[in-house]
Amino acid sequence: MGGVYVYVLIFLLSSLFLFLFMKRNEPPQKRAKLPPGSMGWPYTGETLQLYSQDPNTFFTSKQKRYGEIFKTHILGCPCVMLASPEAAKFVLVTQAQLFKPTYPKSKERLIGPSALFFHQGDYHLRLRKLVQGPLALDAIKCLVADIEALAASASRSWVSGGVINTFHEMKMYSFEVGILSIFGHLENRLREELKKNYCIVDKGYNSFPTNIPGTSYKKALLARKRLSKILSDIISERKEKKLNEKDLLGCLLNSKDDKGEVLTGEQIADNIIGVLFAAQDTTASVMTWIVKYLHDEPKLLEAVKAEQEEIRRKNEENNQPLTWSQTRNMPVSYKVVLESLRMASIISFTFREAVADVEYKGYLIPKGWKVMPLFRNIHHNPEFFTDPQKFDPSRFEVAPKPNTFMPFGSGLHACPGNGLAKLEILIMVHHLVTNFRWEIVGSESGIQYGxxxxxxxxxxxxxxREYITS
Structure with missing residues (x-):
């Protein structure tokens, strides 16, 4: 009888071992489970809940209920939301090959399907290197005087006595900086044509995508075609004159791949529109928030003003303009920029799509599902930023923990123009506090999303106009 028990025990242990071995080697979709969360109503999911309130309130309430990884269904897509630094790093850096950038097709049509941020792999790497070149720190050093001139020009009408829309004014400034970095000194007629048609595209970008004549989206599609024609004319003129400019357009025109092939006109146009799109609204939003934050914090405004006034006095004494080295030595102002990026979190999240079934911390992220690292949730987590709702630039006297501060994204798809964005913001801050005082008109607390x-x-x-005596 003892021998029988031994055989039974061996059989049971063998069965258990086989079960565990097979369980371990099952495909992820059989082993892992979907994250917790609610998928909402059929088709619409939780889109209405998301857009009927502050989106950040929606994401924060979900995180409190379900934790740092949860599922939902918005904009017709099943999604997995990730609200931890580790998860963001997993998706954007360490396992980035498993998650491709994804945008609605309606938005791709307006920017152009060849824009670098719609791609991954060899094409993306090639275009990223091309775009990074003229936007790198060494390349933008020579733009300081031109950007300062643009800041002065953009603000010339602010003191007419009327109320201005700060965001609108900052968008015009950012657009001009974008044009400068892409084309250098472009003929005024062409710049105005680009601006007029780009504004129509920009207005239709977030509208309902329909081809019905007269709608914002249809107007945007037509304006996008006109932009292609304008860019084609600019490219043809460059080629005819055989200009060897080192701006972004020059880099795109002179590029050849390993096979000696150049970029097509459509590829160049798509990437130029993509850079303009990426450079304008986000940077303008940050500068608008800085105007508000400095208005709301008088002591901080005085500290920034004192720093910038010292720079202004030295430049007047030496009869010189603002310099690159000075923009690199604005510690008080720079911390204000960083804290504004954290507080406002202009890019609240980014869209990726799983290219295969992925398992993360025991949860399944199915192939084809959208994956959204929630930057704002991370930036406003008290575990990483004490009293996160308080505007406190001094918190950046110590570097944030890794992967807790990602205002320009992270990994291969991080914003290649973040150096230029910071430069134009600091130049505007210098110009703003040394030349103006201001007051906000009406409500000071509301936020709109667009x-x-x-x-x-x-x-x-x-x-x-601020008249300061030395």
Whole structure:
């Protein structure tokens, strides 16, 4: 009888071992489970819940209920939301090959399907290197005087006595900086044509995508065709004159791949529109928030003003303009920029799509599902930023923990123009506090999303020229 028990025990242990071995080697979809969460109503999911309130309130309430990884269904897509630094790093850096960038097709049509941020792999790497070149720190050093001139030009009408839409004014400034970095000194007629048609595309970008004549989206599609024609004319002129400029357009025109092939006109146009799109609204939003934050914090405004006034006095004494080295030595102002990026979190999240079934911390992320690292949730987590709702630039006297501060994204798809964005913001701050005082008109607390968060109504404000005696 003892021998029988031994055989039974061996059989049971063998069966258990086989079960565990097979369980371990099952495909992820059989072993893992979907994250917790709610998928909402059929088709619409939780889209209405998301857009009927502050989107950040929606994401925060979900995180409190389900934890740092949860599922939902928005904009017709099943999604997995990730609200931890480790998860963001997993998707954007360490396992980035498993998650491709994804945008609605309606938005791809307006920017152009060949724009670098719609791609991954060899094409993306090639285009990223090309775009990074003229936007790298060594390349933008020579733009300081030109950007300062653009800041002065953009603000010339602010002191007319009327109320201005701060966000609108900052968008015009950012657009001009984008044009400068892409084309250098472009003929005024062409610049105005680009601006007029780009504004129509920009207005239709977040509208309902329909081809019905007269709608914002249809107008945007037509304006996008006109942009292609304008860019084609600019490219043809460059080629005819055989200009060897080192701006972004020059880099795109002179590029050849390993086979000696050049980029097509459509590829160049798509990437130029993509850079303009990436450079304008986000940077303008940050500058608008800085105007508000400095208005709301008088002591901080005085500290920034003192720093910038010292720079202004030295430049007047030496009869010189603002320099690159000075923009690299604005510690108080720079911390204000960083804290504004954290507080406002203009890019609240980014879209990726799983290219295969992926398992993360025991949860399944099915192939084809959208994956959204929630930057704002991370930036406003008290575990990483004490009293996160308080505007406190001094928190950046110590570097944030890794992967807790990602205002420009992370990994291979991080914003290649973040150096230029910071430069134009710091130049505007210098120009703003040394030349103006201002007051905000009307409500000071509301936020609107379109899609980036900006103060309500674009932050209406009234500006006066500041006359400071040395």
């Amino acid at each position: 899609p980036f968060p900006v103060p309500e109504k674009g932050l209406p404000a009234r500006f006066w």
